[in-house]
Amino acid sequence: MSGEAPRVVLETENVTRILPLTVPVTLVHGINFSVTAGEFVSITGPSGSGKSSLLYLLGLLDAPTEGRVIVEGQDTSLLDRDALAQFRLAHLGFVFQFHFLLPEFTILDNVTIPIKRLGALSEKEAKDRGMQLLEDLEIGDQALKHPDQLSGGQRQRVAIARALGNAPTLILADEPTGNLDTKNSDIVCDIFVRLAKEQGTTIIAVTHDVDFAEAADRNVHLVDGAIARDGAYQRP
Amino acid sequence: MFRWVNIQIALAHLTHRRRQTLVSVLGVSLGVGFFIAVSAMMQGSEQDLTDKLINSQPHVTIKDEFRNPSVQPLFQAYEEGALSLKGVKPRERLRGIKDYKGKVEQIEREENAIASAVLTGQVIVRYGGKDRSVSILGVDPDKEVELTTIEEDMIEGDMAALKTTSDGIVIGTGLSNRLQLQLGDLASVVSPTGLVVRMKIVGIFRAGNVLLDEGRAYVLLKDAQVLMNKPNIADQIRIRLPDPNMAIEIASKIEKRWTYRTESWQEVNEDFLSLFVVRNAILYSIVSAIMIVASFGIFNIISTVVMEKRRDIAILMSMGFRAYDIRQIFLLQGFALGIIGMLLGWAVGYGLVEALGSIKFELEGFYDDSRLPLDRGFYQYVIGAAFALIAAIVAAWIPAHRASQVRPVEIIRGAA
Numbered sequence: 001m002s003g004e005a006p007r008v009v010l011e012t013e014n015v016t017r018i019l020p021l022t023v024p025v026t027l028v029h030g031i032n033f034s035v036t037a038g039e040f041v042s043i044t045g046p047s048g049s050g051k052s053s054l055l056y057l058l059g060l061l062d063a064p065t066e067g068r069v070i071v072e073g074q075d076t077s078l079l080d081r082d083a084l085a086q087f088r089l090a091h092l093g094f095v096f097q098f099h100f101l102l103p104e105f106t107i108l109d110n111v112t113i114p115i116k117r118l119g120a121l122s123e124k125e126a127k128d129r130g131m132q133l134l135e136d137l138e139i140g141d142q143a144l145k146h147p148d149q150l151s152g153g154q155r156q157r158v159a160i161a162r163a164l165g166n167a168p169t170l171i172l173a174d175e176p177t178g179n180l181d182t183k184n185s186d187i188v189c190d191i192f193v194r195l196a197k198e199q200g201t202t203i204i205a206v207t208h209d210v211d212f213a214e215a216a217d218r219n220v221h222l223v224d225g226a227i228a229r230d231g232a233y234q235r236p
Numbered sequence: 237m238f239r240w241v242n243i244q245i246a247l248a249h250l251t252h253r254r255r256q257t258l259v260s261v262l263g264v265s266l267g268v269g270f271f272i273a274v275s276a277m278m279q280g281s282e283q284d285l286t287d288k289l290i291n292s293q294p295h296v297t298i299k300d301e302f303r304n305p306s307v308q309p310l311f312q313a314y315e316e317g318a319l320s321l322k323g324v325k326p327r328e329r330l331r332g333i334k335d336y337k338g339k340v341e342q343i344e345r346e347e348n349a350i351a352s353a354v355l356t357g358q359v360i361v362r363y364g365g366k367d368r369s370v371s372i373l374g375v376d377p378d379k380e381v382e383l384t385t386i387e388e389d390m391i392e393g394d395m396a397a398l399k400t401t402s403d404g405i406v407i408g409t410g411l412s413n414r415l416q417l418q419l420g421d422l423a424s425v426v427s428p429t430g431l432v433v434r435m436k437i438v439g440i441f442r443a444g445n446v447l448l449d450e451g452r453a454y455v456l457l458k459d460a461q462v463l464m465n466k467p468n469i470a471d472q473i474r475i476r477l478p479d480p481n482m483a484i485e486i487a488s489k490i491e492k493r494w495t496y497r498t499e500s501w502q503e504v505n506e507d508f509l510s511l512f513v514v515r516n517a518i519l520y521s522i523v524s525a526i527m528i529v530a531s532f533g534i535f536n537i538i539s540t541v542v543m544e545k546r547r548d549i550a551i552l553m554s555m556g557f558r559a560y561d562i563r564q565i566f567l568l569q570g571f572a573l574g575i576i577g578m579l580l581g582w583a584v585g586y587g588l589v590e591a592l593g594s595i596k597f598e599l600e601g602f603y604d605d606s607r608l609p610l611d612r613g614f615y616q617y618v619i620g621a622a623f624a625l626i627a628a629i630v631a632a633w634i635p636a637h638r639a640s641q642v643r644p645v646e647i648i649r650g651a652a
């Protein structure tokens with residue numbers, strides 16, 4: 001990295017999320033941290049520590065009860081539901097533990113759906129871009145198959161290709177290797193490392209996977225909904 | 237505004253559950269098809285009946301009677317008085333329309349209509365030892381031909397022959413069968429005054445109505461006047477208007493002017509016409525019921541898709557699809573089912589109408605046609621289509637709205 005300060009992509013200010021049940025449940029509280037461009041951050045913590053809840057807040061799928069999430073300089077608490085959707089479409093990409101591919105569509109169509117929805121590219125350009133992404137992830141030969149014809153590792157790579165469709169600045173991943181064997185976990189992990197290093201894509205991934213967490217530049221460890229440690233990963 | 241990608245997703249959902257799609261489409265198309273067929277029959281028979289009514293009889297008839305009895309001078313003098321008159325004897329009045337020739341001329345001039353003075357009466361036609369009571373109409377044959385469809389109904393001879401034959405008479409097929417009268421035969425006609433005239437059959441008509449075919453005969457007005465012993469008297473003026481829909485208005489205008497009871501064809505056939513209203517109400521409630529059932533089919537399939545696709549909806553929303561897009565995707569499915577159902581329904585309806593049209597009936601009486609009267613109008617297709625599309629969109633709206641309210645976090649969290 002050069003001498004100038006790296007650009008901040010995401011920042012949280014005292015983010016707290018309380019589920020308003022009869023007995024209110026605090027999912028996360030007082031989260032303050034920021035992520036710069038090209039950083040690969042892993043979020044770890046015991047079950048129920050609020051990792052996924054925090055990721056949904058960072059991914060603008062959920063709104064904090066208190067505090068603010070600022071993405072690309074935009075205070076997202078000021079946006080309504082539709083504006084948030086548009087913001088996610090243009091700036092964010094999601095990879096979940098389950099691939100969530102649409103079974104009716106081919107692999108290529110699955111990848112191009114968000115591109116078409118954004119509508120910045122023509123049908124032909126969207127197709128070319130989808131194909132390019134699949135080839136980069138070495139699954140170009142599967143483009144015309146349907147999701148149920150692919151292996152778990154291949155499907156997760158398709159999901160990553162889909163998340164990259166609109167060239168997001170921030171990728172949010174929730175246990176992306178949670179359902180994969182070691183070999184496929186390594187492939188997915190390498191893809192994330194390469195995306196961060198070579199293309200400057202910011203990645204925030206919730207994980208249980210020790211190797212995966214270690215491969216990240218930085219680790220945020222949550223305990224009981226609060227940040228317990230932020231820095232280099234320490235094996236438990 | 238429809239996004240192409242939303243259309244693609246909607247179509248993918250439908251084409252991946254072909255059987256259910258087909259069933260709900262069939263529901264809609266049968267609804268539309270039956271509506272078109274039933275409506276063609278209903279409208280066709282209504283049109284046919286109305287045409288028969290309008291064409292077979294005068295649009296307006298002036299009669300030599302009054303709606304209200306004439307008011308005694310005493311009551312005119314004390315309008316508010318508590319009066320009662322006993323032992324009033326009705327005056328012996330010579331019936332008939334005063335100055336009928338002048339009135340006919342005036343009506344023809346003012347309304348641009350065809351008017352004709354007529355004298356009616358009851359006679360007995362006797363032939364070969366058998367006799368039947370017949371109501372005769374003394375007419376002007378030239379005018380009668382223009383006033384009614386009598387000329388089309390002639391199966392032998394014609395009305396014009398009344399003018400060229402002395403003591404000619406035109407009878408219906410019913411009467412000709414009953415008395416075995418042929419064209420050219422001489423029948424005895426006995427009038428109420430006891431006069432017997434030998435009249436020659438110069439025409440035989442079939443109106444398709446048993447009452448008319450057995451019980452009506454036409455003679456010249458002057459012959460009727462002789463038979464009834466009512467020289468220079470007519471008891472009806474029959475009018476045909478350029479526009480039959482003006483009949484009510486013109487009838488009331490004439491009645492006000494001359495006080496003679498004046499009836500429009502609508503008044504004469506009031507019971508028929510109110511029957512049509514009831515029939516149409518029945519038709520539309522049946523079709524509504526069919527379409528409600530069909531829309532449950534659409535509601536069912538789209539609800540099922542929404543339930544099964546909750547994950548897909550969640551992932552689309554997390555990608556950045558708006559609630560609006562999701563609603564559109566499912567509404568489009570309902571719309572597509574409606575459109576396909578509508579097009580198939582048009583085909584079903586067309587087929588049914590043609591099938592009905594090819595059936596031959598052997599009916600006697602009012603419906604003399606050997607085929608069903610069918611209205612092959614375009615507007616039934618339009619109404620059927622409107623029914624289908626509205627039912628489809630209403631049925632799709634509820635599940636589509638529910639889909640748009642999905643909260644992606646809850647589903648993604650639940651799946652993990």
